[in-house]
Amino acid sequence: xxxxxxxxxxxxxxxxxxxxxxxxxxxxxxxxxxxxxxxxxxxxxxxxxxxxxxxxxxxxxxxxxxxxxxxxxxxxxxxxxxxxxxxxxxxxxxxxxxxxxxxxxxxxxxxxxxxxxxxxxxxxxxxxxxxxxxxxxxxxxxxxxxxxxxxxxxxxxxxxxxxxxxxxxxxxxxxxxxxxxxxxxxxxxxxxxxxxxxxxxxxxxxxxxxxxxxxxxxxxxxxxxxxxxxxxxxxxxxxxxxxxxxxxxxxxxxxxxxx
Amino acid sequence: xxxxxxxxxxxxxxxxxxxxxxxxxxxxxxxxxxxxxxxxxxxxxxxxxxxxxxxxxxxxxxxxxxxxxxxxxxxxxxxxxxxxxxxxxxxxxxxxxxxxxxxxxxxxxxxxxxxxxxxxxxxxxxxxxxxxxxxxxxxxxxxxxxxxxxxxxxxxxxxxxxxxxxxxxxxxxxxxxxxxxxxxxxxxxxxxxxxxxxxxxxxxxxxxxxxxxxxxxxxxxxxxxxxxxxxxxxxxxxxxxxxxxxxxxxxxxxxxxxxxxxxxxxxxxxxxxxxxxxxxxxxxxxxxxxxxxxxxxxxxxxxxxxxxxxxxxxxxxxxx
Ligand SMILES: Cc1cc2nc3c(=O)[nH]c(=O)nc-3n(C[C@H](O)[C@H](O)[C@H](O)COP(=O)(O)OP(=O)(O)OC[C@H]3O[C@@H](n4cnc5c(N)ncnc54)[C@H](O)[C@@H]3O)c2cc1C
Ligand SMILES: Nc1ncnc2c1ncn2[C@@H]1O[C@H](COP(=O)(O)O)[C@@H](O)[C@H]1O
Numbered sequence: 001x002x003x004x005x006x007x008x009x010x011x012x013x014x015x016x017x018x019x020x021x022x023x024x025x026x027x028x029x030x031x032x033x034x035x036x037x038x039x040x041x042x043x044x045x046x047x048x049x050x051x052x053x054x055x056x057x058x059x060x061x062x063x064x065x066x067x068x069x070x071x072x073x074x075x076x077x078x079x080x081x082x083x084x085x086x087x088x089x090x091x092x093x094x095x096x097x098x099x100x101x102x103x104x105x106x107x108x109x110x111x112x113x114x115x116x117x118x119x120x121x122x123x124x125x126x127x128x129x130x131x132x133x134x135x136x137x138x139x140x141x142x143x144x145x146x147x148x149x150x151x152x153x154x155x156x157x158x159x160x161x162x163x164x165x166x167x168x169x170x171x172x173x174x175x176x177x178x179x180x181x182x183x184x185x186x187x188x189x190x191x192x193x194x195x196x197x198x199x200x201x202x203x204x205x206x207x208x209x210x211x212x213x214x215x216x217x218x219x220x221x222x223x224x225x226x227x228x229x230x231x232x233x234x235x236x237x238x239x240x241x242x243x244x245x246x247x248x249x250x251x252x253x254x255x256x257x258x259x
Numbered sequence: 260x261x262x263x264x265x266x267x268x269x270x271x272x273x274x275x276x277x278x279x280x281x282x283x284x285x286x287x288x289x290x291x292x293x294x295x296x297x298x299x300x301x302x303x304x305x306x307x308x309x310x311x312x313x314x315x316x317x318x319x320x321x322x323x324x325x326x327x328x329x330x331x332x333x334x335x336x337x338x339x340x341x342x343x344x345x346x347x348x349x350x351x352x353x354x355x356x357x358x359x360x361x362x363x364x365x366x367x368x369x370x371x372x373x374x375x376x377x378x379x380x381x382x383x384x385x386x387x388x389x390x391x392x393x394x395x396x397x398x399x400x401x402x403x404x405x406x407x408x409x410x411x412x413x414x415x416x417x418x419x420x421x422x423x424x425x426x427x428x429x430x431x432x433x434x435x436x437x438x439x440x441x442x443x444x445x446x447x448x449x450x451x452x453x454x455x456x457x458x459x460x461x462x463x464x465x466x467x468x469x470x471x472x473x474x475x476x477x478x479x480x481x482x483x484x485x486x487x488x489x490x491x492x493x494x495x496x497x498x499x500x501x502x503x504x505x506x507x508x509x510x511x512x513x514x515x516x517x518x519x520x521x522x523x524x525x526x527x528x529x530x531x532x533x534x535x536x537x538x539x540x541x542x543x544x545x546x547x548x549x550x551x552x553x554x555x556x557x558x559x560x561x562x563x564x565x566x567x568x569x570x571x572x573x574x575x576x577x578x579x
Contacts (some may be wrong), residue, residue: 017391093370094361119512125373126352127410130330130361139442140330143354145505158327159505160354161271163450167327169442179512180499221370221403230389230396233537233556238549241563246571249522249543252559256541258462258487258520259579 001051001149003044004105005078006116006132007037009062009069013121023224024091024217025122031062033069036117038184039177041073044115046182047149054112055079059104061089061097067200074195075187082108086204091217094123098131099215103208105136107201113154114174118143133174140174141167145181261380263343264290265406266315267332267350267359268297273305277458278351280418282411283313286349287421289380292316295426296339296348298323298332298359303428311426313418318426322433326440329358335434337366340406347384347407349375360410362439369403375411392511393534413458414515414538450504455490457507462489463518463539465509466497467532469525469546470565473502479569480524486576492516494526510535525565528553545569 009031011017018026044056058073058081065085074081082104089100105111114136119126133140145164146157154173157164187195205215212218239248253259264286268279279295286293295310297303298321307318319339323331336348336359348363350356352374364371377387377398384407387398401407457463464487466480476497484491492514493507509516511531521539526532528544528551536542537556544557545568554560561568 016394019395023397094373095364095368095370098361098365124511125371125410126357127361127364127371127373130358131365134333134362134365134439137438139438139440140358141327141442142358157448158354160447161506163448163506165447166445167442168445173442178505180501180505219370221401222372223400223402224397225385225400226396226398228396230394233542235555236558236560238554238557238560238562240549241561241568245545245561245563245568246575249545249559249561249568249572250575252541252543253487253520256520259576 001048001054002057002110002112003048003054004057004059004108004111004114005037005040005044005073006101006114006128007041007058007060007069007073008034008120009060009066010034010120010122017122019227022091023227027063031066031069033072034117034121036119036121036179037073038076039179039181040115040117041076041078042182042184043147043177045077047113047147051149057081057108059101059108060084061092061100063090065202070200071195072187074198075191076185077191080199080201082201082203084203084205084208088205088212088216091220092215093220094125094127095131096215096219098128098135099210100205100208101128102132102135103210104203105132107203107208112171113149116174116176118176118178129174129176136174138173139169141169142176144175144177147175147177147181260291261289261346261384263292263294263345265345265348266293266295267348267356268295268306268310268318269351269353269355270297270299270301270306273302275306275309276351277418278353278413279310280313281413281416282349282351283310283315284419285378285416287314289378289384290346294319296321296332296336298328298335304425307426307428311424312420312422314421314423315426318428319431320428321431324433324440325443326436327355327358327442327444329355330362330439330442331434331436332359333362333366334436334439335431336363338434339431340367344405346405347409350410352410352412356410360408364408367406367408369406369408371408371410372399372401373410375409376415378409389534392530394530412515414517454485455488457490457492457509457514457516460490461519462487462522463492463516464489464522464524465492465494465526466524467494467526468496476502479565482573483522483569486573489518494532523553524569526553527551528556
């Protein structure tokens with residue numbers, strides 16, 4: 001059972017984001033493993049373990065040959081990684097990203113299952129998983145909150161508005177997993193040391209057979225016309241609760257006629 | 260105005276979702292012709308009546324069989340695009356909406372504009388979104404040929420009927436979606452849902468980590484919401500902690516709500532939470548930290564302990 005996990009390396013979400021002059025995201029600081037992808041990594045490790053053979057390969061597209069996020073996932077237990085890094089990829093939108101990831105998955109070869117998060121923490125388009133599946137010509141099940149493998153099929157509890165659907169798809173397939181499907185492990189000291197020597201296959205867009213006009217800014221086909229701060233909402237009244245807080249809330253609700 | 264705008268309609272049983280009606284209303288404003296596409300097994304006549312009353316003149320119905328509706332729909336929509344050349348197609352940023360727009364973008368080799376929050380027809384189709392958890396607004400123009408594929412965040416537009424009659428139904432059948440159709444829905448599990456829906460309720464009461472434990476959610480958050488005939492929601496912190504299901508999450512990665520009154524209990528007010536509720540008409544916050552960012556958007560802020568304020572509030576409301 002060979003599983004690929006698409007992992008995004010992103011600027012630390014705790015640091016407020018900023019834009020470059022050309023309106024692409026500023027990614028100059030150190031990048032970290034998107035926490036949303038740590039669930040996919042853990043899920044993959046557990047599935048391979050249950051299957052009793054095979055390995056977990058990471059695939060990531062990131063600027064400046066960034067590997068720190070990949071090392072975190074390798075330290076959790078993934079066997080190897082493919083890193084796509086190329087100035088031609090700057091400004092890639094979701095579709096360009098999906099093209100790069102799909103080609104990388106083909107490069108990995110012999111893949112039974114691809115896992116992604118439902119959406120990335122910094123881009124949050126949520127379209128990459130099904131785009132990758134369409135490019136590969138595979139079925140996809142998005143928003144998985146429980147995943148099992150058996151008889152050459154993946155069985156998924158897919159989140160819905162009302163609860164969940166039981167969905168089944170034959171392998172190979174793409175599955176996007178929600179936060180909380182599994183509890184991601186912390187890398188052990190041994191894992192961190194081992195990760196330093198795990199293979200990272202560094203490739204460019206042209207190594208993958210992608211033409212620069214298909215990806216990066218030129219692939220995004222949109223023009224940013226304006227960027228501004230969202231208007232802040234005005235704060236109203238604030239009271240220290242002196243035992244009359246609840247009464248103040250009731251009075252407010254009465255005034256609005258909701259009670 | 261732009262020419263033909265399509266809306267990917269979704270329905271809960273036979274009831275068209277509010278997000279669909281919001282998009283139809285906006286589509287009427289920017290497009291000359293508005294048509295809808297529905298993929299599923301609900302009663303087509305019922306759907307046609309509602310989408311018609313919100314401006315769609317035609318309803319294309321795709322039968323996804325036992326496949327996932329969004330995954331299969333893309334193949335049918337791609338076929339329709341080739342025949343009908345729409346200028347823009349709007350999808351709600353939902354589970355099935357995202358599946359459909361993602362697969363379609365590959366079939367048409369078109370980029371997707373996601374998290375749309377505004378739309379206008381000034382000098383071509385312009386589109387607005389918010390980044391960094393809603394603090395920065397970005398306007399963009401689509402520079403490629405039609406159709407523009409746009410995913411819209413629910414609650415970005417108001418839903419208003421046009422009063423027109425039912426849309427004309429055109430059955431498209433089951434498209435050949437290739438292996439995308441191999442993901443089969445075996446059965447639906449409905450988790451008991453009481454009270455009004457989060458997106459539709461007049462009052463929403465949400466709880467955060469400040470309520471202390473999963474056991475406190477019922478007596479504090481649900482109880483207060485029920486007394487106010489409202490819906491109950493949550494911050495991501497307590498969803499990730501497993502206290503409540505994901506369906507209750509409000510914020511960037513959860514639902515966007517816009518009730519008459521939003522009551523935040525023990526929620527700090529991170530930007531990713533605020534983006535999902537800051538357009539509520541009125542906001543009440545109870546938090547023991549006077550510096551909590553939630554107070555910067557609250558019309559009424561109570562600096563206090565939820566374990567004191569909320570039980571008192573429940574008593575007062577019960578006494579009414
Ligand atoms: C990519 C990304 C997406 C995200 N999406 C979402 C999203 O969709 N929705 C969302 O909510 N978050 C989201 N988050 C998480 C967000 O950043 C915050 O971590 C989260 O909202 C915090 O939840 P909280 O307010 O319940 O918890 P905390 O931030 O821990 O706040 C708890 C609050 O309770 C108060 N408190 C404690 N005890 C009491 C008491 N006894 N009485 C009164 N008050 C008390 C504290 O003062 C504190 O302000 C996202 C984060 C990222 C990175
Ligand atoms: N640059 C990337 N490298 C690797 N995986 C990615 C990348 N971008 C997106 N993904 C994967 O696709 C998921 C959805 O991303 P998005 O569509 O951007 O919200 C992410 O959570 C990742 O699992």
